[in-house]
Amino acid sequence: MAVYTDLQEGDLRGFLSLYDIGELRSFTGIAEGIENSNFLVKTTQGRFILTLFEKRMKPEELPWFLGLMAHLAGEGIACPQPVVAKDGVALRQLAGRPAILVSFLEGQSLEVVTPQACEQVGRSLARLHEAGLGYRAERANALAPEGWVELFSRCTDGGDEAVKALMAEVRTALSALVAAWPEAGSLPRGQIHADLFMDNVFFQNGHLSGIIDFYFACTDFLAYDLAICLNAWCFEDERHYREDRAEALLRGYEQVRPLNAAEHQALPILCQGAAMRFLLTRLYDWVHTPEGALVTKKDPWAYQRRLHHFRKADHV
Numbered sequence: 001m002a003v004y005t006d007l008q009e010g011d012l013r014g015f016l017s018l019y020d021i022g023e024l025r026s027f028t029g030i031a032e033g034i035e036n037s038n039f040l041v042k043t044t045q046g047r048f049i050l051t052l053f054e055k056r057m058k059p060e061e062l063p064w065f066l067g068l069m070a071h072l073a074g075e076g077i078a079c080p081q082p083v084v085a086k087d088g089v090a091l092r093q094l095a096g097r098p099a100i101l102v103s104f105l106e107g108q109s110l111e112v113v114t115p116q117a118c119e120q121v122g123r124s125l126a127r128l129h130e131a132g133l134g135y136r137a138e139r140a141n142a143l144a145p146e147g148w149v150e151l152f153s154r155c156t157d158g159g160d161e162a163v164k165a166l167m168a169e170v171r172t173a174l175s176a177l178v179a180a181w182p183e184a185g186s187l188p189r190g191q192i193h194a195d196l197f198m199d200n201v202f203f204q205n206g207h208l209s210g211i212i213d214f215y216f217a218c219t220d221f222l223a224y225d226l227a228i229c230l231n232a233w234c235f236e237d238e239r240h241y242r243e244d245r246a247e248a249l250l251r252g253y254e255q256v257r258p259l260n261a262a263e264h265q266a267l268p269i270l271c272q273g274a275a276m277r278f279l280l281t282r283l284y285d286w287v288h289t290p291e292g293a294l295v296t297k298k299d300p301w302a303y304q305r306r307l308h309h310f311r312k313a314d315h316v
């Protein structure tokens with residue numbers, strides 16, 4: 001569930017009066033998502049998404065994310081566009097939280113992945129990368145190798161035998177991966193989405209209609225974003241690698257932005273890194289989320305299996 005903060009109608013009406021987007025018709029909490037509280041807000045002028053940022057977000061980082069979304073939307077990327085109030089400000093306070101309104105995107109996330117969908121995801125990712133080159137401000141990736149090591153050091157709270165075995169494997173794999181990670185200047189860098197999973201991509205009538213949830217976006221190797229997508233989109237039943245999907249994803253991407261030789265060569269290690277990143281955040285949540293909490297814990301072993309796959313692969 002993702003409505004952590006109670007929102008009173010009177011407060012929302014007062015908030016909306018600062019904007020030029022009509023009168024409130026209705027608002028409803030959105031159950032999907034984990035990080036922030038989201039509401040669908042209908043006004044006499046249309047639909048908007050209201051996000052109240054919860055504690056895990058650093059308020060000082062919010063302008064970077066909003067600036068990126070505004071920039072990408074301005075470049076024609078189908079992503080949420082922050083709505084600016086009458087005073088020219090998009091980031092405000094509501095119900096004691098930093099709050100923004102963004103444009104509503106049509107479509108739904110897929111339930112079944114096809115190679116055709118992967119090709120569209122690849123194309124859109126490459127367009128996003130190209131469009132992001134004009135956004136000059138950088139945000140370091142907190143979930144890059146140094147961040148993985150730090151996160152892992154905070155995972156060691158015990159757990160059952162399966163968790164202990166996974167941790168033992170991660171300890172060994174992590175140091176090898178950190179040692180093999182590409183040097184900072186060795187691959188093209190830019191703004192990456194960094195969490196382009198199925199739930200963050202909308203389709204409508206068979207066409208990709210929108211990309212949401214930019215709150216892990218950061219500045220890193222562009223090909224690492226592709227590695228994240230290869231992990232997220234190209235496994236069936238959480239274990240079988242689907243080469244047809246991977247080929248389609250790469251084909252779509254390279255139609256817009258061909259990879260250079262160094263990027264091609266680095267893909268297997270970048271894919272291992274992406275598997276490790278999601279394994280670690282899931283493992284952290286697995287050991288730290290109290291029993292009975294309302295959030296569903298995501299399975300870290302699904303990413304152990306991906307790590308095994310990409311460790312054996314000499315190409316993707």
Ligand SMILES: Nc1ncnc2c1ncn2[C@@H]1O[C@H](COP(=O)(O)OP(=O)(O)OP(=O)(O)O)[C@@H](O)[C@H]1O
Binds near residue numbers: 002033036104106215
């Ligand atoms: N711009 C938008 N247009 C339409 N629907 C949206 C938009 N933004 C968010 N949503 C809806 O709200 C849900 C939650 O949004 P989102 O995934 O950004 O939440 P979150 O808690 O920040 O994310 P997460 O936990 O996945 O990191 C989405 O699954 C989608 O249904």
Ligand SMILES: N[C@@H](CCO)C(=O)O
Binds near residue numbers: 195197278282
């Ligand atoms: N997409 C992530 C959750 C948000 O980072 C995962 O599936 O683990």
